[in-house]
Amino acid sequence: MSLDSVLVIGGGAWGTALAQAAAMAGRTVRLVVRDAAQADEINIAHTNQRYLGGQILHEAITASTQPAPADIIILAVPAQSTRAALGALDPALLADRPVILSAKGLETGTLDRQSEILIDMAPDAIPYVLSGPSFAADVAAGRPTAVTLAGDDADHTSELAAALAGPSFRPYASDDRIGVEVAGALKNVYALACGAIEGAGLGASARSALIARAFAEMARMVKAMGGSTTTLTGLAGLGDLTLTCTSAQSRNYQFGMALGRGQSVEQIIASGAKLAEGVATTPVADALANSLDVDAPLIAAVHAVLSGQANIATVVAGLMARPLKRED
Numbered sequence: 001m002s003l004d005s006v007l008v009i010g011g012g013a014w015g016t017a018l019a020q021a022a023a024m025a026g027r028t029v030r031l032v033v034r035d036a037a038q039a040d041e042i043n044i045a046h047t048n049q050r051y052l053g054g055q056i057l058h059e060a061i062t063a064s065t066q067p068a069p070a071d072i073i074i075l076a077v078p079a080q081s082t083r084a085a086l087g088a089l090d091p092a093l094l095a096d097r098p099v100i101l102s103a104k105g106l107e108t109g110t111l112d113r114q115s116e117i118l119i120d121m122a123p124d125a126i127p128y129v130l131s132g133p134s135f136a137a138d139v140a141a142g143r144p145t146a147v148t149l150a151g152d153d154a155d156h157t158s159e160l161a162a163a164l165a166g167p168s169f170r171p172y173a174s175d176d177r178i179g180v181e182v183a184g185a186l187k188n189v190y191a192l193a194c195g196a197i198e199g200a201g202l203g204a205s206a207r208s209a210l211i212a213r214a215f216a217e218m219a220r221m222v223k224a225m226g227g228s229t230t231t232l233t234g235l236a237g238l239g240d241l242t243l244t245c246t247s248a249q250s251r252n253y254q255f256g257m258a259l260g261r262g263q264s265v266e267q268i269i270a271s272g273a274k275l276a277e278g279v280a281t282t283p284v285a286d287a288l289a290n291s292l293d294v295d296a297p298l299i300a301a302v303h304a305v306l307s308g309q310a311n312i313a314t315v316v317a318g319l320m321a322r323p324l325k326r327e328d
């Protein structure tokens with residue numbers, strides 16, 4: 001199968017960064033954006049100022065408001081927009097093609113993972129998921145980044161990873177689509193919590209304790225949802241959890257910091273906060289934990305704070321007062 005051309009849907013930070021990675025890997029890339037002026041800027045000035053500042057983009061990237069057939073399709077819109085973005089595409093573009101889902105989130109209402117949305121919307125597409133510790137600015141600037149690319153066929157996944165690999169972008173192949181997706185979605189929930197710890201001034205010890213207990217909780221969720229806990233020791237698990245839970249560069253962490261400083265969700269959104277996927281994913285993760293009977297006190301705590309049912313002091317006191325248990 002030819003893997004020369006790439007169509008990226010979504011001209012935000014991540015879509016543009018993945019277009020850059022694919023172009024640096026030698027692919028010909030068409031980046032689909034919604035705004036004609038933005039397409040002009042990318043084609044003429046080779047920048048996407050709104051999302052990546054002055055970062056110069058590769059000349060192999062062409063931007064357009066219109067999709068066109070390609071060998072590889074990459075979806076890079078917010079998790080809650082994936083269904084709409086797929087629905088707007090000609091199904092022929094997706095049929096029998098590798099389609100890489102790169103959003104990190106669970107869908108409101110359906111509780112679907114990203115690849116479940118794809119299978120629902122385009123059953124003939126070949127689903128892959130990409131996740132791992134990777135800030136768009138780092139990828140676009142060519143700073144070393146490693147991610148996990150998961151698909152159902154090991155040989156095809158390795159071929160696809162090779163097609164996207166460049167000197168600064170290193171995808172590792174995996175066959176655990178579920179584990180990669182669940183880890184990528186949940187790390188945003190825990191990043192909200194870690195940001196809140198910082199915003200509330202609760203200390204670095206509390207933040208590390210939360211990361212460790214989040215890792216254990218994430219393992220229970222992945223197992224219950226049919227993924228492999230081995231995946232969590234890799235880039236999509238531990239790698240992304242530690243990055244997002246310790247860096248103020250993360251938008252989820254930033255949102256959490258604002259919560260920790262006492263702002264409400266409404267105030268943070270009204271102040272123009274950037275996309276924080278954990279906000280929409282948290283209630284979905286909480287519903288999944290409840291329906292699967294998974295002990296997930298951290299997800300429940302974040303949900304209680306986001307929904308206004310409890311404040312941070314109350315949920316922290318509740319977590320600290322849980323019955324003592326063995327660490328397993």
Ligand SMILES: NC(=O)c1ccc[n+]([C@@H]2O[C@H](COP(=O)([O-])OP(=O)(O)OC[C@H]3O[C@@H](n4cnc5c(N)ncnc54)[C@H](O)[C@@H]3O)[C@@H](O)[C@H]2O)c1
Nearest residue numbers: 011012013014015077078079081084085103104135136275
């Ligand atoms: N930014 C990062 O560092 C990064 C890294 C890894 C993964 N991700 C994931 O990538 C996803 C997208 O994040 P982002 O950083 O690009 O967000 P963003 O806010 O920078 O950009 C989102 C883009 O999606 C477009 N969009 C929204 N709905 C659309 C639709 N229905 N059809 C077409 N385009 C649509 C918007 O116009 C915008 O250009 C998220 O799930 C995020 O978790 C982001």
Ligand SMILES: O=P(O)(O)OC[C@H](O)CO
Nearest residue numbers: 132133134135250251252
């Ligand atoms: O800025 P965030 O919180 O959406 O995180 C971006 C990436 O997912 C980090 O791997």
